[in-house]
Amino acid sequence: MVDLSQLNPRQHEAAKYIDGPLLVLAGAGSGKTSVITRKIAYLIDACGIKAHHIAAVTFTNKAAREMKERVNALVGKGGAKGLTVSTFHNLGLNIIRHELKTAGYKSGFSILDQDDCKNIIRDVMHREHGDDGDMIELVQNSISNLKNDLITPEHALQVAQSPQEMMIAQTYAVYQRMLKAYNAVDFDDLILVPTLLFRDHADVLARWQKKIRYLLVDEYQDTNTSQYELVKFLVGQRSGLTVVGDDDQSIYAWRGARPENLALLKKDFPTLKLIKLEQNYRSTGLILHAANHVIDNNPHEFEKKLWSDKGYGDPIRILKCRNDEAEAERVATEIIERRMRYGCSYRDFAVLYRGNHQSRAIEMKLQSFQVPYKLSGGQSFFGRNEIKDIMGYLRLLINPSDDAAFLRIINTPRREIGPTTIEKLSEYAAMRGTSLMSATTEMGLEQVLMPKAVDRLRRFGQWLEGITRNAYTDDPVAAIKELINDIDYEGWLLQNSGTPHQAERRMKNVWFLVDSVAKMIDKAEEVGDEVTIEDAVGKLVLRDMLEQQEQEDENDQVQLLTLHASKGLEYPHVYIIGMEEELMPHRNSIEANTIEEERRLMYVGITRAKRTLSLTYAAKRRQYGETASTTHSRFLDELPQKDVEWEGKTETSAEEQKQRGQETLNSLKGMLADF
DNA sequence: TAGGCAGTCGTTTTT
DNA sequence: CGACTGCCTA
Numbered sequence: 001m002v003d004l005s006q007l008n009p010r011q012h013e014a015a016k017y018i019d020g021p022l023l024v025l026a027g028a029g030s031g032k033t034s035v036i037t038r039k040i041a042y043l044i045d046a047c048g049i050k051a052h053h054i055a056a057v058t059f060t061n062k063a064a065r066e067m068k069e070r071v072n073a074l075v076g077k078g079g080a081k082g083l084t085v086s087t088f089h090n091l092g093l094n095i096i097r098h099e100l101k102t103a104g105y106k107s108g109f110s111i112l113d114q115d116d117c118k119n120i121i122r123d124v125m126h127r128e129h130g131d132d133g134d135m136i137e138l139v140q141n142s143i144s145n146l147k148n149d150l151i152t153p154e155h156a157l158q159v160a161q162s163p164q165e166m167m168i169a170q171t172y173a174v175y176q177r178m179l180k181a182y183n184a185v186d187f188d189d190l191i192l193v194p195t196l197l198f199r200d201h202a203d204v205l206a207r208w209q210k211k212i213r214y215l216l217v218d219e220y221q222d223t224n225t226s227q228y229e230l231v232k233f234l235v236g237q238r239s240g241l242t243v244v245g246d247d248d249q250s251i252y253a254w255r256g257a258r259p260e261n262l263a264l265l266k267k268d269f270p271t272l273k274l275i276k277l278e279q280n281y282r283s284t285g286l287i288l289h290a291a292n293h294v295i296d297n298n299p300h301e302f303e304k305k306l307w308s309d310k311g312y313g314d315p316i317r318i319l320k321c322r323n324d325e326a327e328a329e330r331v332a333t334e335i336i337e338r339r340m341r342y343g344c345s346y347r348d349f350a351v352l353y354r355g356n357h358q359s360r361a362i363e364m365k366l367q368s369f370q371v372p373y374k375l376s377g378g379q380s381f382f383g384r385n386e387i388k389d390i391m392g393y394l395r396l397l398i399n400p401s402d403d404a405a406f407l408r409i410i411n412t413p414r415r416e417i418g419p420t421t422i423e424k425l426s427e428y429a430a431m432r433g434t435s436l437m438s439a440t441t442e443m444g445l446e447q448v449l450m451p452k453a454v455d456r457l458r459r460f461g462q463w464l465e466g467i468t469r470n471a472y473t474d475d476p477v478a479a480i481k482e483l484i485n486d487i488d489y490e491g492w493l494l495q496n497s498g499t500p501h502q503a504e505r506r507m508k509n510v511w512f513l514v515d516s517v518a519k520m521i522d523k524a525e526e527v528g529d530e531v532t533i534e535d536a537v538g539k540l541v542l543r544d545m546l547e548q549q550e551q552e553d554e555n556d557q558v559q560l561l562t563l564h565a566s567k568g569l570e571y572p573h574v575y576i577i578g579m580e581e582e583l584m585p586h587r588n589s590i591e592a593n594t595i596e597e598e599r600r601l602m603y604v605g606i607t608r609a610k611r612t613l614s615l616t617y618a619a620k621r622r623q624y625g626e627t628a629s630t631t632h633s634r635f636l637d638e639l640p641q642k643d644v645e646w647e648g649k650t651e652t653s654a655e656e657q658k659q660r661g662q663e664t665l666n667s668l669k670g671m672l673a674d675f
Numbered sequence: 676t677a678g679g680c681a682g683t684c685g686t687t688t689t690t
Numbered sequence: 691c692g693a694c695t696g697c698c699t700a
Contacts, residue, residue: 059690089690114689187690255689355687411676418676542690564688586687601688624685625691 002041002074007034014242014275015039018047021241021269023220023262027306028291028607029282029570032244036216037067039242040083041074043214051075052082053213055234057091059222061542063568064090067218084212088227089542092190095197097535099204103193108398108534110184111541113382114140116404117175117186124174129167142168143175147188148224148256150195182435183401190542191226198233205233213240219568220245220265224256232268241269247302248295251564251601253594263301280306280607282570284313286643287613291606293640298596316613318579318636320648323620323627328361331575331616332369335558338573346372350559350571352605354584358577359560366558374557376565382541386493386506390513391540393483397468398534400437403429407436413492415460421453437461476533477518484510516540563605574609579617579633602635 004012011031014024015038026032040056043049058064068085084091093111096103112120121140146156146168153173160166179185185193198205212234217223220243223231235241243265250259258264266272280288288308321327335349351362359375366373381387389412395405411417428448429439439445440461445454463486471479484490490507497503520536559571563584578584585598606613617632632649 061690087690190690251688252690254687357686414677416676420676562688583687588687597688622691 002038002045004038004042007031007038008279010275010277010279011035011038014277015042017242017273017275018043018214018239020239020271020273021235021265022243022273022275023265024242024244024275024277025262025302025304026244026246026277027280027304028246028249028604029280030277030306031279031281032218032277033063033067033070035277036218036242036244037070037074039216040071041079044075044079044083049214050082051080052084053211054216055084055086055091055212055214056216056218057086057088057231058218059087060568061087061090063218087542088223088230089187089190090539092194092230093538093542095194095208096185096190097538099194099197099201102201102204103197104180105185106183106399106401108183109538110182110395110399110402110405111190111538112179112182112184112186112404113541114187115388116184116408119404119407120178121171121175124171124178128170128174139168139171143172144188145256146172147186147192148226150192150226150229152196181401182403183399184404188226191224191230195226195230195233198230205236208234209236209238213238215241217241217243218245219249221247221250221259221262222252222257223261224258225261226256228258228261228264239271246304247300248298248304248600249567249604251567251597251604253597260301276302276304278304278306280308282610283308283607284310284611286312286315287606287609290316290613290639290643291603294599294606294635294638295603297638298599314612315643315645316615316639318632318639318644318646318649319614319616320632320646321616321618324361324578324618324622325365327577327616327618328365331362331577331614332365332371334575334614335366335573336369336371344572346556346558348572349575350561350566350569350573350608351575351577352561352563352566352608353577354563354586354601355578356562358583362560362577372555372557373560374555376559376561381509384506384509386489386510387513390484390489390510391537393487394480394517394533394537394540396437396464397471397480397483398537400468401435403436410436410460413487413489415456417453417456417460421449421457424448424453425457437464441465471533476521477514480514480517484514513540563601566608567604570608570610572609572611573614574605574612575614575616576605577616578621579615579636580621580630581633582630583621584633584635599635599638 004015007015011034014022014035024032024035026035036056040054043054044051056067058067064085064087068080068083071080071083071085086094096105096109100107118136118140121143122136125136125139151159153169153176156169156172157166160169179189198208215231215234217231231241231243245262247259247262250257253259283291285308288306292306319330321330331351335346338344339346339349353359363373363375382391389409392405392408395402396409399405407422410422425436425439425445428442428445429436432439432442432444434442440457445457449457467479467483467486470482489510490503493503493506494500497506517533517536517540520539521533563576582590584602585595589595589598615636617636618630620627620629
């Protein structure tokens with residue numbers, strides 16, 4: 001039987017309350033994951049609800065994985081069999097996969113990332129409006145917003161108010177048709193399509209309501225309209241819903257999240273019960289106090305007062321640095337120094353920043369001091385060119401209609417098939433109403449292309465068809481290896497990367513990808529799941545790969561991440577760098593008047609720290625190759641000044657700063673020499 | 676068609 | 691300052 005005794009009274013109540021829909025307002029570090037995981041265990045053990053009737057939804061794969069592990073530990077492997085713990089997007093993918101026909105897709109459909117989508121939109125706008133491409137970002141964002149708001153192209157056309165909205169709605173409509181033709185969905189469709197499916201097909205909805213009898217949603221303040229509707233459909237008139245959220249940690253409004261969904265719950269579920277978790281188990285008193293003090297500058301829907309019974313702890317430090325390089329050096333040397341002095345590990349340190357590019361300076365310094373670090377986010381595994389290439393082949397393998405993938409890889413590595421050939425091929429395919437892939441083997445090609453070009457296309461088409469056959473009739477992984485061999489991808493990398501060493505690294509990434517596919521298929525077979533290469537590739541696109549994380553978590557590395565990426569994580573020692581106006585809060589946020597969301601981001605950053613918190617800013621910063629003076633962030637002034645130590649604020653001379661840096665460096669060198 | 680070169684342009688956050 | 695585009699030549 002599950003043990004709830006470690007929970008405090010509020011947590012305990014939240015875990016046991018199953019009489020109706022429940023909203024848990026969980027402040028930062030208040031142990032919400034414990035509540036969710038123990039509640040799942042409680043539902044299985046004490047309430048007799050079968051694990052396969054329970055679904056828990058999170059926003060990141062990392063959170064989902066962690067939750068799954070913790071539930072397993074609580075109820076034992078067997079007990080949690082069939083339990084769904086996944087991201088919203090993964091749940092959506094599953095629903096689409098099970099309702100393929102009704103949803104109007106064929107098996108092996110592709111999931112396109114933003115780059116692919118942007119290319120399609122560029123293409124559409126070029127054709128339909130002769131647009132040269134400065135509006136693409138805007139249009140792409142607008143379409144995404146429409147989808148997040150559960151607005152179909154037809155609906156968007158009806159409600160368009162301005163010529164621009166009209167243009168966006170038209171592009172949306174054509175774009176959506178192209179996706180269908182490609183047998184592909186984008187990220188937003190993974191939510192939108194299932195929701196529309198539930199709205200329009202009572203039988204499908206009934207099936208899923210029967211399957212999911214209890215739904216738990218984490219980070220509820222991050223849901224968008226489509227996601228909320230999906231939740232409402234799944235829950236229906238029943239009471240099996242627990243949502244956990246914190247309006248102060250809503251930092252994703254820019255991608256359609258609606259923090260007001262928290263308040264909306266009261267209206268949509270009149271019997272909603274509200275439980276607040278206000279005890280923080282993570283941070284020292286001063287850090288927590290600082291966080292409360294900052295966030296008090298925001299208006300609040302729900303009043304909430306975080307407290308902690310840990311001691312006050314060290315004061316918060318604000319470090320003024322001469323410039324961005326000095327800032328990076330200061331942080332890097334301090335980490336080394338503290339590690340040696342207090343015997344902590346590299347992994348105890350996190351450096352947080354507003355924008356990905358800010359990691360660069362820190363990276364350089366850490367590298368020069370030989371400090372191991374892990375860069376999360378930014379140029380991710382799936383953003384790498386070699387991975388996108390191979391993923392292109394994989395996608396084409398399982399979905400020949402995927403023109404976006406075709407275009408990516410048709411001339412990579414070089415096959416002497418250039419823009420002119422591709423343009424003619426596209427015209428021909430459009431005329432015949434087929435995909436580019438199947439057009440390559442059609443007979444009519446001779447009419448429009450030179451024999452040489454036809455030959456090259458045909459060779460490619462036939463070759464890939466052969467590989468595809470092997471993948472389906474034989475060992476799929478072997479087929480993929482054969483593919484990579486055939487195109488001599490390694491040779492291509494060798495030619496194309498700066499150094500042989502780099503090429504080797506990139507090739508390792510490729511093999512890692514192939515391994516992931518293999519593992520995924522193996523694992524599925526073990527459990528008896530019917531998971532095909534299609535599923536494996538789909539999950540890959542959603543980055544649902546466990547191995548990579550596990551491996552890297554083993555290592556003792558300083559953590560470099562954006563403030564956004566830091567949500568849900570915690571570290572003993574936290575540095576937040578670049579605390580300057582126009583950087584944090586970001587210039588765009590000042591202009592767009594979304595300071596409150598920036599403040600919440602600040603709040604998230606502060607509350608990541610368990611023991612010490614250091615905030616740094618640079619008096620001068622290089623940007624666009626020019627050096628400009630800066631103003632320190634307004635958020636620094638919003639901290640409770642009696643708990644804060646400013647260093648270098650009052651014009652301590654540049655000389656003194658320099659000297660101090662030199663001293664640190666020298667003492668470090670001395671310490672290093674001793675080791 | 677590919678590869679090199681020079682001018683351009685610009686940096687929020689992500690499933 | 692550096693990444694990216696697009697032009698130009700072999």
